[in-house]
Amino acid sequence: xxxxxxxxxxxxxxxxxxxxxxxxxxxxxxxxxxxxxxxxxxxxxxxxxxxxxxxxxxxxxxxxxxxxxxxxxxxxxxxxxxxxxxxxxxxxxxxxxxxxxxxxxxxxxxxxxxxxxxxxxxxxxxxxxxxxxxxxxxxxxxxxxxxxxxxxxxxxxxxxxxxxxxxxxxxxxxxxxxxxxxxxxxxxxxxxxxxxxxxxxxxxxxxxxxxxxxxxxxxxxxxxxxxxxxxxxxxxxxxxxxxxxxxxxxxxxxxxxxxxxxxxxxxxxxxxxxxxxxxxxxxxxxxxxxxxxxxxxxxxxxxxxxxxxxxxxxxxxxxxxxxxxxxxxxxxxxxxxxxxxxxxxxxxxxxxxxxxxxxxxxxxxxxxxxxxxxxxxxxxx
Ligand SMILES: Cc1cc2nc3c(=O)[nH]c(=O)nc-3n(C[C@H](O)[C@H](O)[C@H](O)COP(=O)(O)OP(=O)(O)OC[C@H]3O[C@@H](n4cnc5c(N)ncnc54)[C@H](O)[C@@H]3O)c2cc1C
Numbered sequence: 001x002x003x004x005x006x007x008x009x010x011x012x013x014x015x016x017x018x019x020x021x022x023x024x025x026x027x028x029x030x031x032x033x034x035x036x037x038x039x040x041x042x043x044x045x046x047x048x049x050x051x052x053x054x055x056x057x058x059x060x061x062x063x064x065x066x067x068x069x070x071x072x073x074x075x076x077x078x079x080x081x082x083x084x085x086x087x088x089x090x091x092x093x094x095x096x097x098x099x100x101x102x103x104x105x106x107x108x109x110x111x112x113x114x115x116x117x118x119x120x121x122x123x124x125x126x127x128x129x130x131x132x133x134x135x136x137x138x139x140x141x142x143x144x145x146x147x148x149x150x151x152x153x154x155x156x157x158x159x160x161x162x163x164x165x166x167x168x169x170x171x172x173x174x175x176x177x178x179x180x181x182x183x184x185x186x187x188x189x190x191x192x193x194x195x196x197x198x199x200x201x202x203x204x205x206x207x208x209x210x211x212x213x214x215x216x217x218x219x220x221x222x223x224x225x226x227x228x229x230x231x232x233x234x235x236x237x238x239x240x241x242x243x244x245x246x247x248x249x250x251x252x253x254x255x256x257x258x259x260x261x262x263x264x265x266x267x268x269x270x271x272x273x274x275x276x277x278x279x280x281x282x283x284x285x286x287x288x289x290x291x292x293x294x295x296x297x298x299x300x301x302x303x304x305x306x307x308x309x310x311x312x313x314x315x316x317x318x319x320x321x322x323x324x325x326x327x328x329x330x331x332x333x334x335x336x337x338x339x340x341x342x343x344x345x346x347x348x349x350x351x352x353x354x355x356x357x358x359x360x361x362x363x364x365x366x367x368x369x370x371x372x373x374x375x376x377x378x379x380x381x
Contacts, residue, residue, distance in 0.1 A: 050121025081255030086209030098125020206356030253326035327361030
């Protein structure tokens with residue numbers, strides 16, 4: 001039992017244990033290290049998750065899904081994040097960022113065509129809204145989509161798009177009315193092999209098995225039926241998915257914290273300095289206490305937020321708090337973990353990798369600064 005399951009239903013405990021058991025078999029530590037060394041996508045583990053039905057979790061039953069709630073998903077993502085951040089990212093880019101946008105926004109025929117294939121792991125997805133000149137300001141994009149007969153023609157550039165190099169389809173934002181600001185954006189489901197789509201993988205600090213990409217779109221023709229939601233409704237549709245994305249990023253951060261604590265704890269075995277175990281130095285044991293304080297606080301906020309979302313509450317503030325707390329705690333816990341391990345943590349290996357992975361959390365998926373803007377605005381400031 002890596003972490004406690006108080007407040008989980010029996011089914012959620014089973015889910016957590018089964019998911020961890022599967023990952024331990026298909027993605028053991030030796031395989032994780034090999035994939036990390038090669039910056040290789042965890043394809044076999046992803047397929048195993050599909051085989052055992054995990055990709056079906058969030059989808060509606062009529063498309064072959066299990067219609068799981070927010071807390072169920074948070075339980076799974078915490079487990080994936082705990083086991084390996086790369087497989088967690090592979091799951092989220094395809095199932096949550098791609099798949100959930102199709103379920104929420106696509107025409108019925110598209111849902112029937114795509115969702116069963118996503119659930120089966122036959123079709124993988126990515127999402128592309130960030131551009132070289134617009135990250136947090138996602139409405140400031142320059143990519144244009146112009147109607148031409150039964151198609152739209154897309155031109156522009158995207159950047160930092162996770163797993164696009166392994167995606168079959170990518171959901172892109174593009175301006176359909178360049179003068180209308182937020183209200184001039186639409187969402188498009190684009191075949192990654194379309195003529196005019198050029199994808200280049202970037203060299204990121206962490207999460208090396210789910211790398212980001214830059215993408216050039218040069219006169220890419222997209223059938224009009226592949227628009228997700230109505231024309232100029234893209235911003236509203238994107239916002240709709242944010243609560244789920246943020247609470248799951250929080251759960252992932254918490255899972256990673258638990259693994260960092262475990263790795264640091266294992267390091268203590270037999271490690272001595274000045275003739276005594278380093279665990280007997282209060283300066284070391286207090287670091288463990290601090291790591292657990294940060295982790296438990298972030299976890300309580302994450303599952304509380306998931307419960308609120310499951311109850312249908314407006315949890316925008318709580319979601320932003322959870323995302324901030326979990327990602328910042330992840331980074332602080334990684335820093336403490338590395339300090340405890342000294343040079344052994346700084347060298348290539350598990351702690352070094354988790355330290356690098358943790359740095360992303362406060363930047364992507366809405367930066368900590370943007371989360372604070374959301375919270376302050378809701379406070380009337
Ligand atoms: C590893 C990784 C994977 C990613 N994957 C994807 C992906 O799959 N798809 C995708 O579309 N994007 C992806 N992104 C991009 C991510 O969404 C952006 O990094 C994020 O939106 C922030 O944008 P930016 O990095 O351009 O920073 P900027 O928006 O340029 O911000 C720079 C700094 O200014 C601060 N700032 C900006 N605006 C404000 C404000 N209003 N108030 C206060 N501070 C502000 C930011 O917080 C930050 O500190 C990924 C990023 C990373 C690091």
